[in-house]
Amino acid sequence: MYDVVVIGGGPSGATAAEDLARSGKCVAMIDRDGRIKPCGGAIPPRAITDFLIPDDQLVAKVNTARMISPTGRKVDIPIENGFVGMVDRKDFDPFLRDRGKQAGADCFTGTFLRIDRDADQTAVVFRDKETGEDRSLQTKLIIGSDGARSKVAKAEVPGGDKIPYVIAYHEVIEAPALSVDYDPLRCDVIYDGAISSDFYGWIFPHGKSASIGMGTGIEGVDLKKATADIRATHGLTDCKTLRREGAPIPLKPMDKWDNGRDVILAGDAAGVVAPSSGEGIYYAMLGGRVAATAASAFLETGRSKDLQLARKLFMREHKSVFKVLGAMQNAYYRSDERRERFVSLCHDVDVQRLTFEAYMNKRLIKARPMAHLKIGIKNLAHLTRLVSETHV
Template sequence: MFDVVVVGGGPSGATAAEELARSGHSVALLDRDGRIKPCGGAIPPRLVSDFRIPDSQIVARINTARMISPTQRRVDIPIENGYVGMVDREFFDEYLRARAADAGAARFTGTFLRIDRHGIETKVIYRDKASGEERALRTALIIGADGARSNVAKAEVPGGDRIPFVIAYHEIIEAPERTDTYDPARCDVIYDGAISPDFYGWVFPHGKSASVGMGTGLDGVDLKRATADLRRAAGLESCRTIRREGAPIPLRPMDRWDNGRDVVLAGDAAGVVAPSSGEGIYYAMIGGQVAATAASACLSTGRAGDLALARKLFMREHKQVFRVLGAMQNAYYRSDERRERFVSLCHDIDVQRLTFEAYMNKKLVRARPMAHLKIGLKNLAHLTRLVAVTRV
């Protein structure tokens, strides 16, 4: 009998399992194993410090971000007073699962099937990977951390079957040495409708490898062809492909994360991926942390209503950032003309500094109100076409 069964062993589920185990609860961590989520792998310094990530997990430190417009305008943004850390999800996720196990979580490998309830007894039913047999884990509570198309969410939480998402696809390639078009210390973000008509493409270095990919929420887009075009433009078409991966990325947090009884969601299952950027690792781990807090409170008080704490705690800290990023995506990702203006806006030094200060610290920066005012006015001028697009 477990206090909590965590379904899903990505950053969110592994973090929830570790937090609960360190709090003295009996925890089972159920993971499918063998699946590597497509992900650029970027993490901010705040995640590294808050979650005690060792240097051995950081495969690259990025000091520049390059924005590329539909007309191939390039804006290089230096990352001052910090860096963007890059991790390889193949190893990073397993590190987090192993750390949860070291804290006392019991690991199980298999595929979640359903939740069975009989009277006061609740069981998580899964198909064991090694034997292929159905097995059961008795538990008081369940944390669903099983991704953007969460089966736990679909079965248990209102709205869990209607999460909007984009499909992300990327190819992990052997990284070359520095070239005219590739820099192992620079992330390239491509805002071009020819690559993605409603999101963006990317080239993210991972040390000896690199992630090259794109995302879209539209049907009919050939993801592999767009990625091939992106590799060709970046001079990476001849690099050996190590693996190919695709998966959905949710676009906004769900309105409710619990079923009011014994289930609470975390990470992609709850929709916590930042709009506009698609950043998910940091918010997934925070989601796992607040889900663990809510579950622990529920176990202590016996009040199922305490499961709602997960969403309340998360949104109290991050709602405004998500709102601003969502507005930016709605405003600028609608057409190539808008994307061109967005990259032009990125020439502004105040935009550059405030963007990465917010990224590294994970909150809107309020220290320079005049800079915020200037950015707001420039943003309005671009959206209303009162200014011409900057030419470089």
């Protein structure tokens, strides 16, 4: 009998499994074989600190972000007093799972099938990769961290089958030499409707490799062609392609993360990816941590309402950030004219500093109220066309 079975071994599930195992709980974690999520791989300093990410997991340390508009305008934003770490998910996820295993979690490789219940017990059924047979693990509680189109969420939590998402696709290539179009210390974010009319494209350095990709929620878009166009525009066509990956990325946290009985959702399964930026690793790991906190409370008290702690703890700290980012996406991702104005707004030093202070520390910065007021006025001026697109 396990205290908790964690379904999914990405950053969220692996963090939950490790935290629970370290607190003395009997934990099992089930993960699919060979799964690598398409991901730019950016993690802020707060993630490195909060989750004790060792330096050898960082394949690059980025010090600049470049915003590129539909007309090709480039705005470089320096990352002052720090850096953004980059990880490669093919190595980072196994590292996190191994850490959970070392903490005491039992790890299984297989495909989740269903949750069986009767009057006496609850069991998670999965198909074991090694034997090909269906296995059953008895448990008191389940954490569903099985991705944006979560089978656990769909079966157990209201609204779990209706999470809005974009499809992300990227190609990992051998890193080219330093050039005007590629810098191993710079992340390029491409706001261009020809690449993605509702999201963005990216070029993110990974040391010896680089992630080139884009995302969209619009059906029928040729993701491979859009990525090929990014590579062609930036002189990356001839770079050797190491692997190609695609997967959904959720756009909005669910209103409810538990079933009021014995299931908690975490990470992408709960919809916790930042609007506008699509950033997910830090929020996934935090989602795993608050799910573990809620699980521990439930196991201690037996009160089903303690399952709600996961969402409450997460939203208490990050609801405002998600609200602001969602408003920004709704305001600026509608058209190339709006995207052009957004990149123009990024020229502003106050915007740059407050944006990256918030990103690095994962909270809205309140120390400079006049800067916030100035940004609000400039933002309104751009949206109402009181300033020209070329205004800097």
